[in-house]
Amino acid sequence: ATIRREDYRPPAWFIPEVELDFQLDLERTVVRSKLDVRRSKSAKADEPLVLQGDDISPTSVKVDGEARTDWTLVEGDLVLPLNGASHSVEIEVELDPSTNTQLMGLYASNDMLCTQCEAEGFRRITFAPDRPDVLSRYQVRMEADKAKFPVLLCNGDKVAEGDGENGRHWVQWNDPWPKPSYLFALVAGDLVANNDSFTTRSGKPVELNIWVRDGDLDRTGHAMKALKDSMRWDEETYGREYDLGLFNIVAVSDFNMGAMENKGLNIFNSRYILADPEVATDADFDGIEGVVAHEYFHNWSGNRVTCRDWFQLSLKEGFTVYRDQSFSADMGSAALKRIEDVRILRAAQFPEDAGPLAHPIRPESYQEISNFYTATIYNKGAEVIRMMNTLMGAESFRKGTDLYFDRHDGEAATCEDFVTAMEDGGEIDLKQFRNWYETPGTPRVTANLSHDPQTGTATVHLSQKIAQNGEKPKSSELVIPLKTALLDPETGAHQGEQLLLLDQTEKSFVLEGYRDHPVLSINRGFSAPIILESSQTAEQLAFLSAHDDDPFARFEAVQRLMTGYLTAKVLGTPVDRDIILHAVAKILGDKEIDPAFLAELLVLPSEAFLGDQMVEVDPQAIHDEREKLRGKIAVQFEKQFRKLYKSCWPGEFSLDAEARANRKLRNVTLGYLAASYTDDAAELAFEQYREADNMTAMQGALAVLSHLEAEERTIAFDDFYAKFKSNPLVLDKWFSLQAMSLRPDTVKRIDSLSRHPDFTLSNPNRVRALYGAFTGNQVRFHDLSGKGYQMIADMVIALDKQNPQTAARFIPQLGRWRRYERERSELMRLALEKIAAQPELSKDVSEQVHKSLA
Ligand code: ARG
């Protein structure tokens, strides 16, 4: 069934108080709930009480202490006739967490019990109005065997605990903050904590714990630091303090997503908690910092102010991603962070926006809400908030968010509420800006610069075009803020950055004081999430790639230069290569560039990105041309690369910026050395592997080796397996690196890895490590045999039976079939048809497959 945004109705019943009692065990858990139900004043007097349920049935129902049997189950939901305005409803349910393979609701991971409720998992634990606009105060009693489950955690504050009979013990929890059911959580297990504390700026002490399995404790330091940094940052940047005396984080191995912001009890995929240099790459460290911050920031943007309904998901996710991006930018290099964020946006969100699953950041309809935890809701949502900041300026933006938090504290709000608060608090008119909330597709902006030497005026001609994909946009004119500078054609200097607001289909801006024809630098810092179609020549791009003072714009110029060259080559259009080589020479010769930025500039646009620029994608042709250019650059600058490689030999391991930059540049140059057809590539990579004292260097070496036909490859991969086979997160890397190999036998290798004793469909990280990495391997996934597509289809069919949410995540890769050349396109479509033909598809997979084929 399709749920529509316009059909929103306020709840008929409110539940101000919830009492839960859990008798916990892996195979049998008994849940008793006591709901204080109050009829809404706007509801009809005979409106029955409808409590959502999924895969559960009540063993007992009581109203005001009296047993009732006049309830019915309607599509899983409990329907109970009720008169009067308020009652106490008690329900008992029995669960078997050990068989819950969906990882939604209450489930077992290793020997621990944990929950995931967002978006609609609470209804798999007990019957409730499982919608975010019903907020309740929770009191929870947990009881379990003390030896098996010595630690019992829930939201809020621990108020009492004690021992029971037969080796059991119990804990009583009270969460003073009213919350929707999706923020409920509990954990029971044999865990140890990294215990620390934080004092809020108003002087309140907060106990912090990161709970992990015995043996993982010394890998929690980075996450703890990230947590404390986040707490301080949110006080300083948004004026938001933490509001309980206790903040718990738990790491679990089996988790569908990254992490979850449950009130006072964040639950994390262990990959976003556990790290030390030996097992985690620099990128892993960054991921931990970002996700810990993200979940912490939700305490205000999500928990204190929550969402009215799931169409408003971007209200909390877009805003919170923007907050975590800003935090990471402040903790490290803002320029590098911006480049990375745009890379992610382009890799994940632009393709989504250009395909059959395109949707606005506030969707109009859905079948399964789990399918809408997308790059559009999250990352494009963050871009929309960022644009507000750009339009308003930091001070006015802060006034807006202050008003938003004040005005809606304790409420379930809408995106509209957010924009209105920004208008009122920040004193700005965002009427037309709202169009971003309902417009799917990436806008295309053309920018041309003309110059009149007589008058010394430069005119920037802009126009916008909204894509016509997916749901039809209602409006056509967006407010697009474009940071712009006009650079002196000799020196690259400019008179300051201007913010050009493109708010009509076409608009021109006349700028005075340019004797010579300047060079246009536009969408600096990627101020708007658009596709730029400027008529810049390769010479102008080369100029910008050497001179632009905005690091993002400079990076972008290099990317555009390379992209223009490579797409022309793929199409067989004549194009000049020397200009690229000159640009690279300039970059390599620039003494001012720091190593991290240099590494960034040297990375060629990805094969996937190149494909996105073409009308019809031929992955093999793209791969071949890209490899040729890489090879050419590698040969031409081999000496420099060798020198660079040696110069960034790392000293003592450290996480500081300089050491990290060296590791990054070292891996990039190793990649070029391997591409330069020198015979010592395998040797070099193997040496780096052997001498590495950190995972970044190891992974970099293995990535190079993985493509080679050399015995060093086998030795290194075997050695890596032997060393790390007991660490699941590192073993994931072992699977991924092989899945990303360019070797022709990769499909076969993946097939055999899927039968490896360490492979299992039950662990989402492992599934993503093998198959997720494989679908990103353009040239091998899109092998003309079609075997890659079939393999993914078969895996989706098998996985759908146990974990629909994770299975559905693989459909978009096949769903892009219309973009590929004829033969591949047909094979991809057939793979989708095969999935569609399965008798019992989940709602998750069914929605994605049918939308992709439509
Ligand atoms: N709110 C979580 C986060 O972004 C994500 C939870 C997603 N859960 C799901 N079942 N789709 O931090």
Ligand code: ZN
């Ligand atoms: Zn989130």
